[in-house]
Amino acid sequence: MFSSFMINTWIAGTAIALVAAFVGYFVVIRRSAFAAHALPLGAFPGAAAANLLGVNPFVGLLVFVGMGVLLLRQLARMGRRDVATGLLLVLFLGMGALFLSMTNEYAPEVFSLLFGEMLGVSKADLWPILGICAVVSVLMITIYRPLLLDSSFPDLAALKGIPAARMDLLFLSLLALVTASALPVVGAFLVFTLLVGPPAAAQALSTHPLRSLLLAVIFAEGSIWLAIALSYWSNWPIGFFVGMIGAGLFNLARSYRSWSQRQRGAKLLAIS
Amino acid sequence: MTNQRAILAVADLSVDLGGRSILRDVSFNLYPGQLCALIGENGAGKTTLLRTLLGLISQRAGTVLIDGEVPRKHRALVGYVPQKITFDPDLPLRTRDLVRLGLDGHHLGLPLWNSRTDAAVDAALQAVGAEDFADRRVGELSGGQQQRAVIAHALVRKPRLLILDEPLANLDFGSANALVDLLGKLIAQQQMTVLVTAHDMNPLIPVMDRLVYLVDGRAATGTVAEVVQPEVLSKLYGYPVSVLRHGGRILVLPDAPENADVANLNRCAGH
Secondary structure, eight states: OOSHHHHHHHHHHHHHHHHHHHHHHHHHHTTOHHHHHHGGGGHHHHHHHHHHHTSOHHHHHHHHHHHHHHHHHHHHHTSOHHHHHHHHHHHHHHHHHHHHHHOOSOOHHHHHHHHOOTTOOOHHHHHHHHHHHHHHHHHHHHTHHHHHHHHHOHHHHHHTTOOHHHHHHHHHHHHHHHHHHHHHHHOTTTHHHHHHHHHHHHHHHOOSHHHHHHHHHHHHHHHHHHHHHHHHHHOOOHHHHHHHHHHHHHHHHHHHHHHHHHHHHHHHHHHO | OTTSOOSEEEEEEEEEETTEEEEEEEEEEEOTTOEEEEEOOTTSSHHHHHHHHTTSSOOSEEEEEETTBOGGGGGGGEEEEOSOOOOOTTOOOBHHHHHHHHHHTTSOSOOOOOHHHHHHHHHHHHHTTOGGGTTSBGGGSOHHHHHHHHHHHHHTTOOSEEEESSTTTTOOHHHHHHHHHHHHHHHHHHOOEEEEEESOSGGGGGGOSEEEEEETTEEEEEOHHHHSSHHHHHHHHTSOEEEEEETTEEEEEEOOOTTOOHHHHHHHHHO
């Protein structure tokens, strides 16, 4: 399980889980889960176009996810962000289908970017992934407080001179970067779970902002390590396990929270 | 008092939004330690006036000076409590975290532990009487408690001017009275200057020093005795209105049309 061809997967998975928890923490607070679902799908047309042109799929992916951020900003500026996000999602899928139809050879890179490939991490892939994760971590720590205020109470943030539009663009760009780094391992359809499952579970359990962020990181690391191990033993796709663990965690944490709320309510009733 | 510098000086202010004229030639001054009520109905331009004072909207004409400077330069001098803040019940923030973001939310880097910051946060929580729910999730608080949390968020940077947009809307009588007491206390104990908007002036009359009465973008300003007069308000509304005073309460009503059929009015009242 820790043989040389698996070691890259462990390293990449650990780095990805860290930044996915960081960015996902704000995805949940900003209620941007739909955008976090749509943006990674830029990988599909990106990889298909790269396959068609014979360039590195990672490049195609970055180009399309980046274009997705700009397009989403542009469409959302006219109002109805949810509609804009939905249209972007279908636009991505449609373009991917078009590019894929232009080539008649089977495209394994496309498949692995969509569903994840545990052994898909080569030494050459590892450095860009680690580089992106380092950049995202530093940026997240730097803008933590303004982003927290802007995500929680946009009205109050504007009064402190925190520009909402620029924060949104910065946040979507960070989301796109995390997506791009996570895709080769967990896949476009499933990176979403890693982004929202662990942070949402953590926020249900802890009310302390930094402690719930730390808990989100622990949950994300636990999820991906478990998923890698289970996938190795079972030979089932890693994305399946990431999805199952994320949904399970969320469900458990939410159940615990509503149970403890009921307990507190009962205690208050007993006192009065 | 007038030889003191005005903390807020608004002169001949006109604001347009989307090509429509929202405020026309509004002028008033506010001096340290005063409470000024901005009274008007929905759409009279109250929120637009506040947003202009905060530097979030630019005016077409006129000036706004906060302690002698344009609003954008004096963010730390003004604390603002917006009308409606919706708290996500799942937000991983306690009341004290929200208050702390009022102090250092615009700073970069992670919020590290600091005894001076903690003391400032505790003082703001105490000033609004929020100690009891300081460690509870903000999204789980009652409406009145959430409002106190936001006031503490606005107070923690020790502003000289505190602006509250419709703080009495959606509060029951008891909570409204408690809030009016709190505002009076802040002025007395912290030498705060307060600007409050409201539909109804009555709950604020005991603590109010000045009044800006806004009708359709135009304002009459002065003390309650100066402004709430049939002649002044009739001119502002553009039609005759009456002012009824009863037991310290004031009611402003449009006059009945002159040719109203008295018998008809009586018949309606009888039913």
